[in-house]
Amino acid sequence: DAWTYLRETTRGEVSEDRLRAYLEKAPEMARYLSEHTRAEFVSLPEYADYYQRVPGSRPGGRCLEPKNFDASLLGDEFLNMREQNYQMLIMKRIFMTVFEARTMLCRTPGWIRITMRLMARYWLDIPWRFKSRRDRNLAMGNALVGMLRRSLMDRGIPIWLNAPARELIVEDDRVVGVAAEKEGKTIRIRAEKGVVLAAGGFEGNQAMREKFLPNPTRAEWSCGNRHNTGDAINMGQALGAAIDLMSDAWWGPTSVVPGEDHARMLVIEKSLPGSILVNKAGERFVNEAAPYIDVVNAMHAKNSPEKPCVPAYLVFDATFRKRYPCGPILQASQQPDWALPGALKQGYLKKADTLEGLAARLGIEATGLEESVRNIN
Structure with a gap:
């Protein structure tokens, strides 16, 4: 069913090799995170596939949501985490899960109890209220980010902030590292096995939006990260890397x-x-x-x-x-x-x-x- 649904919804724009790789490796990835990191997930039995008339669709169960995560486990690193978009918070500050949001919006049985529990959990967390207005009971995207950051801390893996990559280092026609900027200096970082470009899209780059996306388009219309400016795409293109589907996006009004x-x-x-x-x-x-x-x-x-x-x-x-x-x-x-x-x-x-x-x-x-x-x- 999953194979049929993916093939139908991608309409031949994604190769079958990639679709198969996704179906094989995505469960491995989720299983690895669950077994070897702090990440924990729950299935969403009532979160339906978006195209219910497409063969292979399911009424729910295919989407995963991270469980809540306690931000106090991050220590001072919590201050470096970008805040959740206000639309996903109650009163611009209180986290809720997908299930809780759906229950409250639809006012299904138990919605008042859930609302009161979330409010009480936030306002009665008095020691944390003296530290921050932000809710430490992270949910959804912030919860996953918190889990992964804590997992890196557990393994002693640092994250360099304010250290943008500037170019890929090439030797003998192979990418062997990255030149980055840190504290005003250029640092050359050599990779032992390979370089992964995982820097997101280009929603914050007005020039790239005008070049690739349907116009009119404005960076301020995006609810994505403003610092996604297409750096990885541009570094790859500088070496002749192929690009595809650049006019498409994870659209939403x-x-x-x-x-x-x-x-x-x-x-x-x-x-x-x-x-x-x-x-x-x-x-x-x-x-x-x-x-x-x-x-x-x-x-x-x-x-x-x-x-x-x-x-x-x-x-x-x-x-x-x-x-x-x-x-x-x-x-x-x-x-x-x-x-x-x-x-x-x-x-x-x-x-x-x-x-x-x-x-x-x-x-x-x-x-x-x-x-x-x-x-x-």
């Missing part, structure tokens, strides 16, 4: 929030009832419940000078506002409009009593918006 360092990815909000995504013409152009990658692909595919889809506008009604959180804004039952910070009320969230009035505030076409709402209703 994002929202730029005033006063926050990173954009927020609209994973759940876009799919909730009572809302639609529209373009500048006020037209609904995509199934909002589609996987977030497909939503952005539709934004790019249907974007045109006559009907711009980048940016798009998430329009929702009063019932949505009352029931659901959206970006940095909690549902109105917990955070009414009058309690919103000024920056959110004045420029981020726009409100009107009529669709025509809302279209005017957004600067989009009213007739298109009215027709889109009429059709969806």
Whole structure:
């Protein structure tokens, strides 16, 4: 089933050799981490494959989530860990697992108990509150990073911070090391077995975004690491390394929030009832419940000078506002409009009593918006 699903969803863009290697080695990797490091995982039985109509899909169980990890085990190294994106935190500070987030959002049985437990765990951790506002009960990505960093500490393996790699060292047509910059000096590091380029993407490199990705594109639209500037890709290309699929990405519609360092990815909000995504013409152009990658692909595919889809506008009604959180804004039952910070009320969230009035505030076409709402209703 897994082989069929991967082959169908990659549509021939990834070689079968690579797909087989992934299926063989990914379980080995997870098993090795579980047996030889501090990493611990749980399966997510209700986290479905995104393309349920594709042969080989499963309704859940294929995704792994790291267990919670105690940040106090990192000592001062915890201060070097980048904070989790605010969208994955309660009140911009309290961690939650995927299961806990789903239970609270859907208000399934036990959601109040989970909410109270998370709040109590954070606020009653008084000694740690004197040290940091950050929650030490790490979850999701931060938990995995903490586990791996602690594992390196256990083995006495250092991590050099602020030491960017600048170029690959080549001898006799073979890469034998890396030239890095540390404390203002160039250091040549020779590799005993090989050099692994694992420096992420190029979401923070505006020039590379404009060269490779669909335009318009802006670095500040990404919720990824701003320091992913394509260094490894550029070092490899300098030696003639092949590149592929550079116009593709782990897409997701994002929202730029005033006063926050990173954009927020609209994973759940876009799919909730009572809302639609529209373009500048006020037209609904995509199934909002589609996987977030497909939503952005539709934004790019249907974007045109006559009907711009980048940016798009998430329009929702009063019932949505009352029931659901959206970006940095909690549902109105917990955070009414009058309690919103000024920056959110004045420029981020726009409100009107009529669709025509809302279209005017957004600067989009009213007739298109009215027709889109009429059709969806």
